[in-house]
Amino acid sequence: MITARGRLALAAGSIARRASKATGRGAGAMIGGLIAMKLDPTVLGQLAAGRRSVIVTGTNGKSTTTRMLAAALGTLPGGVASNTEGANMDAGLISALAVNKTAALAALEVDEMHVPHVADAVDPAAIVLLNLSRDQLDRVGEINHIERTLRAGLARHPGAVVVANCDDVLVTSAAYDCPNVVWVAAGGSWANDSVSCPRSGEVIVRDGAGWASTGTDFRRPDPAWWYDEDFLHGPDGLRLPMRLALPGTVNRGNAAQAVAAAVALGVDPAAAVAAAGTVDEVAGRYRTVQVGPHSVRMLLAKNPAGWHEALSMVDTTGAAGVVIAVNGQVPDGEDLSWLWDVNFEHFVEPARRLPVIAAGERGTDLAVRLGYAGVEHRLTHDTLAAIAACPPGHVELVANYTAFLQLNRRLP
Amino acid sequence: MTVRIGLVLPDVMGTYGDGGNAVVLRQRLRLRGIDAEIVDITLDSPVPDSLDIYTLGGAEDYAQRLATAHLLRHPGLQRAADRGAPVLAICAAIQVLGHWYETASGERVEGVGLLDVTTTPQPRRSIGEVTAEPLIDGLTEPLTGFENHRGGTVLGPDARPLAAVTKGDGNRVGDGVDGAVQGSVIASYLHGCALARNPELADLLLSQVVGPLAALELPEVALLRRERLAAPRRA
Numbered sequence: 001m002i003t004a005r006g007r008l009a010l011a012a013g014s015i016a017r018r019a020s021k022a023t024g025r026g027a028g029a030m031i032g033g034l035i036a037m038k039l040d041p042t043v044l045g046q047l048a049a050g051r052r053s054v055i056v057t058g059t060n061g062k063s064t065t066t067r068m069l070a071a072a073l074g075t076l077p078g079g080v081a082s083n084t085e086g087a088n089m090d091a092g093l094i095s096a097l098a099v100n101k102t103a104a105l106a107a108l109e110v111d112e113m114h115v116p117h118v119a120d121a122v123d124p125a126a127i128v129l130l131n132l133s134r135d136q137l138d139r140v141g142e143i144n145h146i147e148r149t150l151r152a153g154l155a156r157h158p159g160a161v162v163v164a165n166c167d168d169v170l171v172t173s174a175a176y177d178c179p180n181v182v183w184v185a186a187g188g189s190w191a192n193d194s195v196s197c198p199r200s201g202e203v204i205v206r207d208g209a210g211w212a213s214t215g216t217d218f219r220r221p222d223p224a225w226w227y228d229e230d231f232l233h234g235p236d237g238l239r240l241p242m243r244l245a246l247p248g249t250v251n252r253g254n255a256a257q258a259v260a261a262a263v264a265l266g267v268d269p270a271a272a273v274a275a276a277g278t279v280d281e282v283a284g285r286y287r288t289v290q291v292g293p294h295s296v297r298m299l300l301a302k303n304p305a306g307w308h309e310a311l312s313m314v315d316t317t318g319a320a321g322v323v324i325a326v327n328g329q330v331p332d333g334e335d336l337s338w339l340w341d342v343n344f345e346h347f348v349e350p351a352r353r354l355p356v357i358a359a360g361e362r363g364t365d366l367a368v369r370l371g372y373a374g375v376e377h378r379l380t381h382d383t384l385a386a387i388a389a390c391p392p393g394h395v396e397l398v399a400n401y402t403a404f405l406q407l408n409r410r411l412p
Numbered sequence: 413m414t415v416r417i418g419l420v421l422p423d424v425m426g427t428y429g430d431g432g433n434a435v436v437l438r439q440r441l442r443l444r445g446i447d448a449e450i451v452d453i454t455l456d457s458p459v460p461d462s463l464d465i466y467t468l469g470g471a472e473d474y475a476q477r478l479a480t481a482h483l484l485r486h487p488g489l490q491r492a493a494d495r496g497a498p499v500l501a502i503c504a505a506i507q508v509l510g511h512w513y514e515t516a517s518g519e520r521v522e523g524v525g526l527l528d529v530t531t532t533p534q535p536r537r538s539i540g541e542v543t544a545e546p547l548i549d550g551l552t553e554p555l556t557g558f559e560n561h562r563g564g565t566v567l568g569p570d571a572r573p574l575a576a577v578t579k580g581d582g583n584r585v586g587d588g589v590d591g592a593v594q595g596s597v598i599a600s601y602l603h604g605c606a607l608a609r610n611p612e613l614a615d616l617l618l619s620q621v622v623g624p625l626a627a628l629e630l631p632e633v634a635l636l637r638r639e640r641l642a643a644p645r646r647a
Contacts, residue, residue, distance in 0.1 A: 134427075142472050195423045195455070196474040203455055203478065334540070334646065335558045340432025340605045364639055367632045368608050372432070372439045379632060 006046045009039035010098050017095065033091030036098065044090055047097035048122035051081070053106040054261050055119060057150075058130025058171070060306050062088065062109045063283060064246065065130060065254040068276035070107035072262035075271040078104025086283050089114050093122075105265070112146050116153025119160070126161040127154065128261045130254065131188060132170035133305040135333070143170060147198050150174040161264040163257055166221045169211060173198040176218065184260050185209065185223035186253030225260045227252045232259060232273055240273050245280035248313040284408045291384070291411060293392035294320070300404045302332075307342040307398075314396045316350040321390030325360035325383040325403035332401050336365045344373040351376040359386040360403040383407045414447040415621055418463035420489060420505075421479045423454045428560065430469020430502050432605030436614050437465065443628055455479075459488035464621045466492060470503035470560075470603060473515065480508045483524050493526055493596055498617045501599035502606055506583075506592060507531040507563050509599065516562060527592050527599060528568035534585055537562045540645040542580030542602055544590045547573055550616045554578070555590070556609045556640045557602020565601075567592055574600050579645050596620070608633070609640055 002010070017032030036043050054073070056066045063086050070082040081103040083096035088109045097106060110118050112132070119127065129150070134143055147170045154162060154174060164175035167188035175181050176199075197204050202215025212219035225234050232242040232255070244255055255276040262272040281287040285300045301310035314322060328334050347356050347370070356377045358367040367379040380386040383403060387395055399407060419434040434450045441448035453459050455478065466489055471479055483489055493499050499509075507513035510529035514520050537560065544555045555575050564584030567573060573583070574591025582590030582601060591600035598617065600606060607614040611633055615625050 144473065196478055198474075201474040201477065330646075335428070335560065335604070337429030337432070337558065337603050337605055340429030340435065340608070341426065364632060364636045368630075368636050369432075371630065371632055372435050372608065374439070 002046045003040070003042075005040045006043045009036040009043050010047075012036065012039055013094070013098065030087055030091050030095070032098070033087070033094035036094050037090055042121075044094050044097070044118070045121040047094060047101070048106065051104055051106050052125040052265060053108055053122045054126045054128060054265065055108050055110045055115060055122070055124045056128040056130070056261075057110050057112050057115050058128075058165075059112065059133045059135055059303065060309065061130045061250065061254045064251060064279070065128060065258050066107050066109040067279045067282050068255055068258035069128070069261055071275040071279055072258055072267050072272035073105045073107055073265065075267055075275055076105060076265070080105045080107055082107040083109055084283075090118065093118065113149060115150055116156070119153055119157050124157065124160050126163055126261050126264050127157070128257050129162065129164040129171045129175055130186065130257060131165055131168045131305065132174070133303065134338075135303045144198055147174050151177070154178055161261075163261045163264065165253070165257065166223050167209065169204055170198055172220065173218065181221075182225070182260050182264060183221045183223045184253075184257050185226035186257050187249060225256050227256045232256055234260070234263070234269060238269060240270055242273050242277065244277045246282075246286055247315075248309060250309040250312075284404075289411050291387055294387055294390060294395045295393070296387055296395045296397050296411075298404070298408070299396070299398045300401070301398055302401050304338045304341045307338070310398050311342065311344075311346055314398060316354065316396065318394060319354060319396050320393030321355045321357065321387075321395045322347065322350065323357045323359055323383060323386045323390070323395055323397045324366060325386070325397070325399040325407065326358075326362045326366045327360050327400060327403040327406070328362040328365070329402045332403075336362055339365055339369045342369075344370055344375055347375045348373065355390055357386040357389060359383040360399065384410055414449055415441055415465065415618075416463045417448060417450050418453050418460070418466040418489075418492075419450050420453050420459065420466055420468040421455060421482065422452055422469070424475040424479045425469045425471040425505060425508075427470040427472055427475075428503060428558075428603035429605045430467070430603060433467045433469070433500060433502065433607045433614075436605070436607040436611075437467070437618060440611070440614055440628060441618060441622070444626060446622060455482055458486035459483060461488035461491035463492065463497065465498045465500075465617060467500045468502065468505035468508070470505065471508075472504075476504050476508060477521060480521060480523060483508065484522070490524065490526060496596045496620075498620045499526070499597040500607070500617060501527075501597060502603050503559075503561055503601055504563075506565055506599040506601065509597065510565065511568075513563060526597050527594050528570035529565050529592050530568070531563040531565045533562050534564040538581035538585060538601075540580055541640065541643050542577060542582065542590065542645075543641055544575035544577045544580075544582060544602070546575045547589075548593055550619075551612055553610070553612045553637075554641060555600070555602060555613065556604070556637060557600065557606050558604040559601045560603075561601055565592070570594055574598060604640070609637060
């Protein structure tokens with residue numbers, strides 16, 4: 001139920017959103033939500049009332065998983081509201097819910113640190129926890145602080161189903177005390193941030209997929225859902241063929257969590273897997289664009305864990321070149337030390353067959369990293385020029401956040 | 413001979429790409445035709461004292477404490493430093509190698525004691541690009557790096573500063589110096605990674621192991637130095 005004040009706030013926000021779109025100053029989601037929130041701070045809760053909402057959070061994979069979840073929830077009647085523009089704080093959520101007031105369901109991507117108060121406002125039916133790792137080095141607080149904040153926020157919502165990745169030590173810690181957890185083995189390739197136990201400070205020991213703390217009774221729970229190269233496995237011997245339009249093992253993990261959450265809300269498992277499999281592009285990522293004589297596949301990597309994942313998706317078979325673009329603006333983080341944590345040695349062999357080009361505003365940092373990794377490479381700061389410098393054919397492109405946005409704006 | 417580079421506790425002390433320092437050391441030897449290898453020293457084994465050179469990097473709260481405890485329990489690094497093996501300590505490693513450091517919650521943690529320094533939390537974190545003029549023999553070029561630390565480090569009489577800061581904070585806001593040099597240990601708050609941005613420092617460390625080194629022309633490294641030395645420090 002939306003109050004009179006809430007209606008006024010939303011109307012003002014809606015006018016601002018249309019004005020922002022009409023003047024071409026933005027997609028409008030942020031400004032409309034910001035104004036509505038200013039006029040009525042309780043508007044998010046009012047908009048969410050009466051719907052069944054799912055919150056999706058984690059360092060990486062939020063947008064992709066939210067897209068897959070929205071597709072799966074779409075197989076239920078009633079419609080789905082979702083913040084597909086990727087604006088994942090209060091203003092973006094308000095806008096997403098305001099443009100789709102009648103939808104009975106909501107798939108909401110939420111920034112990690114915003115989960116506690118967003119959950120208090122929307123009273124979610126389920127919360128999906130993907131993974132937690134270091135984001136931009138120079139900006140974000142310590143990862144253990146984020147985990148403790150999430151843990152405290154979840155404790156206030158014992159009725160919500162928590163769909164948590166048990167391969168991620170920090171996510172497991174955040175969800176460990178919740179009464180209603182569905183554990184999913186969604187994978188966790190980046191162990192560097194979880195050598196120490198978030199609950200005791202002692203060492204985490206690993207044995208195959210398993211892990212356990214040496215300081216307290218805290219170990220990997222048995223998953224209800226897991227996946228392999230062909231199938232998604234679920235409760236009671238459920239085994240469904242899983243084919244995804246998106247590349248990479250990490251997206252199979254994202255799909256597993258999206259499906260588990262959708263099933264918790266009553267979606268038929270087979271229908272959920274089929275729907276998640278249709279997602280083929282997320283805000284310009286993963287799409288292939290024709291740029292003159294080059295077909296360019298666009299991969300985004302925002303942080304060390306994201307780079308590990310994106311580089312594992314780069315397919316040099318049949319490619320005419322690889323372009324890697326790095327910026328160091330505020331949203332990227334100004335500190336690019338993480339370049340030294342990424343295994344660029346991976347490109348030593350492909351670089352003998354095809355050009356590997358360092359690009360972006362901080363392309364020189366990357367070029368030095370590639371040089372010390374023993375990867376033959378060139379340096380062309382302008383990303384489009386770097387693509388043009390490749391022989392005609394398919395180009396694999398990996399970029400960090402603002403480098404990706406800049407290129408996307410210049411592409412058809 | 414093969415130069416063996418000890419990368420100390422990369423599993424807990426590698427917050428800021430500091431493993432890159434070992435890669436730079438190895439590659440700068442190999443590019444000159446000298447065999448070199450990196451030995452990862454992790455929490456599940458003692459610290460060997462037999463390696464030629466050691467590097468340590470940054471860490472966050474719990475991890476820093478685990479590293480300190482491990483180095484005290486298995487004092488191979490201390491024995492190697494006593495016989496003159498070069499040690500490069502970056503960021504939290506300065507704090508770990510000092511007499512003690514105080515955590516953000518006010519607890520005092522006993523350090524390894526290789527450096528005559530102590531560390532207490534500053535009111536705010538020091539974050540951003542740093543430029544500094546070196547103060548020790550063998551270095552003539554300005555140092556460049558990125559700092560990100562809450563701890564403020566004070567030097568005792570047995571430790572000398574590495575450099576005079578011309579942009580950024582260094583050891584502690586207002587002191588105007590970065591790093592600590594004592595015996596064979598060189599420590600600095602600059603990461604980025606440090607030796608990628610400061611090849612002269614890399615070669616200074618290596619020359620203590622293999623003797624004088626021929627110059628190495630790497631145009632991209634020279635370009636990176638020009639870019640980073642000119643980069644502004646954001647407010």
